[in-house]
Amino acid sequence: MASPGPKTMPLTGGATQKKAVVFEANGGKELRLSGETGIWIFVVGDLAVFTLFFILIMLGQREETAAFATSRAMLNVGAGVLNTLFLLTGSWFVAMGVERYRSGHLAKARRDLDFAILCGLAFIANKCSEWASKISAGLSPATDNFFMYFFIITGIHLFHVILGVGVLLYMRALTKHDSVSSLDVLKLESGGLFWHLVDLLWIVLFALFYLL
Amino acid sequence: MRASDGNRLFQTSIAFCAWSGIASIILFIIGGVLLGGMIPPLLAPDDPPSEFVRKVSEHLLAIRVGSVFLMLSFALFGAFGAGIAAQTRRAETFPVFSYVQLVFTAAGTVVALLVAFCWALMVFRPDVYHPTTVQFLADFAYFLAVFSVPVFGGWCVMIALPIFLAESEAAPFPRWVGYLNLWAAVLFAPGQLVLFFKHGPFSWNGAVALWLPFIAFFLWILIMCIVLLRIAKGRTSASALN
Numbered sequence: 001m002a003s004p005g006p007k008t009m010p011l012t013g014g015a016t017q018k019k020a021v022v023f024e025a026n027g028g029k030e031l032r033l034s035g036e037t038g039i040w041i042f043v044v045g046d047l048a049v050f051t052l053f054f055i056l057i058m059l060g061q062r063e064e065t066a067a068f069a070t071s072r073a074m075l076n077v078g079a080g081v082l083n084t085l086f087l088l089t090g091s092w093f094v095a096m097g098v099e100r101y102r103s104g105h106l107a108k109a110r111r112d113l114d115f116a117i118l119c120g121l122a123f124i125a126n127k128c129s130e131w132a133s134k135i136s137a138g139l140s141p142a143t144d145n146f147f148m149y150f151f152i153i154t155g156i157h158l159f160h161v162i163l164g165v166g167v168l169l170y171m172r173a174l175t176k177h178d179s180v181s182s183l184d185v186l187k188l189e190s191g192g193l194f195w196h197l198v199d200l201l202w203i204v205l206f207a208l209f210y211l212l
Numbered sequence: 213m214r215a216s217d218g219n220r221l222f223q224t225s226i227a228f229c230a231w232s233g234i235a236s237i238i239l240f241i242i243g244g245v246l247l248g249g250m251i252p253p254l255l256a257p258d259d260p261p262s263e264f265v266r267k268v269s270e271h272l273l274a275i276r277v278g279s280v281f282l283m284l285s286f287a288l289f290g291a292f293g294a295g296i297a298a299q300t301r302r303a304e305t306f307p308v309f310s311y312v313q314l315v316f317t318a319a320g321t322v323v324a325l326l327v328a329f330c331w332a333l334m335v336f337r338p339d340v341y342h343p344t345t346v347q348f349l350a351d352f353a354y355f356l357a358v359f360s361v362p363v364f365g366g367w368c369v370m371i372a373l374p375i376f377l378a379e380s381e382a383a384p385f386p387r388w389v390g391y392l393n394l395w396a397a398v399l400f401a402p403g404q405l406v407l408f409f410k411h412g413p414f415s416w417n418g419a420v421a422l423w424l425p426f427i428a429f430f431l432w433i434l435i436m437c438i439v440l441l442r443i444a445k446g447r448t449s450a451s452a453l454n
Contacts, residue, residue: 038392041392042392045399046395156402
């Protein structure tokens with residue numbers, strides 16, 4: 001945004017031009033952040049918010065260690081492990097898909113994204129069944145502070161996963177274009193970054209809720 | 213000649229809108245933070261009604277003066293929002309998103325003004341009102357401010373969409389501004405939790421449901437105003453106005 005553009009400056013300048021500026025600034029060497037600059041605002045911003053959540057959980061843990069331990073014992077570690085596997089596998093497929101798109105293998109990239117979407121849906125289904133079993137066992141956000149954090153924060157995370165599946169569907173639609181374009185590469189990388197963020201946040205939440 | 217006159221007028225009016233936004237932040241800090249006790253919150257949702265009356269009676273004059281500043285601050289949202297809509301309007305042939313944005317701007321302004329009304333009424337005659345009425349007015353003010361997620365979040369999304377959907381050469385704002393708006397919308401979302409909790413981080417005096425949306429909201433205004441000022445300082449050419 002700060003670097004002055006050429007004379008034919010558009011209204012504010014777009015992603016492709018930005019990329020060109022970065023490219024020149026590196027002496028013609030391809031050395032740039034993955035995805036659009038803007039997605040990093042979102043990623044860093046979301047990390048900051050979840051850091052607040054992590055701190056809240058840890059403060060609760062410190063203040064009510066015994067109560068947290070009792071409540072934690074009621075969680076099903078298997079469900080947590082399964083969900084971690086779903087997201088990690090999904091991340092692997094997303095990374096493969098973006099790489100294959102870059103090298104022009106559109107159909108293969110689309111298949112990778114199909115598997116990633118399936119992993120996301122499996123996470124959502126597993127999360128819902130886990131919640132349903134907790135609620136039918138009489139546990140709710142009103143039970144205690146541990147379950148308040150558990151339901152609300154994993155709920156906010158689940159909302160991210162649902163958004164992420166939407167992003168993956170959009171990425172999949174991009175692979176249906178006839179050819180690879182540099183703007184679409186940026187969009188796919190940005191979408192991939194969002195998915196990795198969702199994955200990363202879950203790994204920390206998994207440790208804080210199930211393992212401590 | 214006429215084009216450059218129009219350009220200058222456009223830049224001046226965009227600068228006016230940006231400074232309106234910055235003024236609204238300063239007025240909010242005076243009215244809501246320093247005087248009014250809105251944030252950091254003077255009151256707590258799990259206090260008994262008598263405690264609400266006791267606390268506001270102790271700070272009667274400060275909250276009254278603060279409410280005047282709050283009213284001024286929130287009334288400026290309209291100019292701020294219209295400035296953003298005017299800029300996205302330039303990139304749209306059929307300005308649907310810009311119109312929707314204006315609807316959200318107007319709705320958001322009214323919701324925010326009602327916050328100031330509630331805050332002012334709360335200290336109008338707390339000794340005469342039934343204590344639960346004082347409590348209710350405080351509840352209502354915080355609900356208007358943070359439970360109103362779709363109004364303010366929708367506003368942000370309606371700014372992001374025309375940025376993302378524009379051809380990159382015709383984008384009304386840099387694309388990172390689009391991501392910033394989506395992020396702001398996500399940060400407002402925990403405000404809806406206030407309905408379900410009366411104490412802790414998810415209640416209307418908590419870190420997640422109050423501090424997060426408030427800080428995000430005023431930071432969002434500040435960054436949008438800085439971007440608008442850059443546009444006003446002639447990072448646009450006269451030909452782009454056509």
